[in-house]
Amino acid sequence: MANIHPTAIVDPGAEIDASVTVGPYTLIGPHVKIGAGTTVAGHVVIEGRTTIGRDNRIFQFASLGAANQDKKYKGEPTELVIGDRNVIREFTTFNVGTVQGGGITRLGNDNWMMAYTHLAHDCLVGNHTTFANNAQLAGHVEVGDWVILGGFTTVHQFVRIGAHGMTGLGSSLLAHQPPFVMSEGQPARARSMNFEGLRRRGFSPERISAVKAMHKALYRDGLTLEQAKAQIATLTQTIPDAQAEVQLMLDFLGRVGPDRGIVR
Incomplete structure (x- = not known):
């Protein structure tokens, strides 16, 4: 059996690898799957049809797989899929997808998601990204590999951010950001390329x-x-x-x- 704290509530239908650690007062729903080596701290809620891969580290007070905030959502069996080796910090909120948007919100591998980051429905995030505190994605946003979002960055729905891009503190992205571009401002404007x-x-x-x-x-x-x-x-x-x-x-x-x- 996984190392589950006695105060955690884990639905019998959840599929949790024997090497997973679950902290106190965490709630895990019946359609959740968690892969080997992942650690889940205390006071985490993982619900919905959520699949989490290997060797992730999920900190306290995260909310993963909750119903999305799209008014069209009627409880359809949509998903949240999280890859391997991600760090997911405090008060993060990742929602399931919508039928209209493809049905899946996806986070890839080796991402660093700092406190209060938000992935709305149907967002697709690649690998090796860094989201600083309070970076927020609206629905249907796509983020390429190696992207860095500065703290308090907000991204409008349906916007795409190309690989190796970067945003400055407090940026508001209302248009697509091509690969390699560094932007900042409200609304964000291109300033340079991420040469460093x-x-x-x-x-x-x-x-x-x-x-x-x-x-x-x-x-x-x-x-x-x-x-x-x-x-x-x-x-x-x-x-x-x-x-x-x-x-x-x-x-x-x-x-x-x-x-x-x-x-x-």
Whole structure:
């Protein structure tokens, strides 16, 4: 049996690996699944159809898998899926998805979710992200790998944040933020690219040069978005090592419609 504190209330229908630790006064519902090595502190509530992977560390007072805050939600069997090796700090609130939004709210692997962070319904968060205290996502938001959200960042519904991006303290994102971009403000505006983060992750000078060229095309050359995309597509001719970065940017921009645009 898992190491479950005697004051915890765990529904018999829950599937909990024998190596899981559950702290005092925690409540775990009947449709919850928790993988090996995960620790759940005291006073945590895990409910709904919530699946949690391996080696996560969940701190006290977290609320995971509660009914979402969409008025259309009528109790349908939607899900929250959490991957492996995440740190989920105090007073975090992650809600299940909606039928209209695909049915799943998802957090990937190796994420660092600080106190009071919120994942609304149907959010899709990648791997290796950091959400500082009080970072808040509205419904249907997508966050790429290695993104860092500054404290008190708020993200409008249906907004996407590309991989390796970053926001400053108290930013309000109302438009899509392309990969590598650093933004700040209310509303958030693009300020630079996350060059220091790329260097720390081992990006070569050539790949970083390609990111600089993409920043120039998007923000400094006075081009339309279509013109910038065409210019970015040519970068692999001069910087072959940047194929992955160029494709990442083009894939992201290819999904940008006129309704929301990108941060400027």
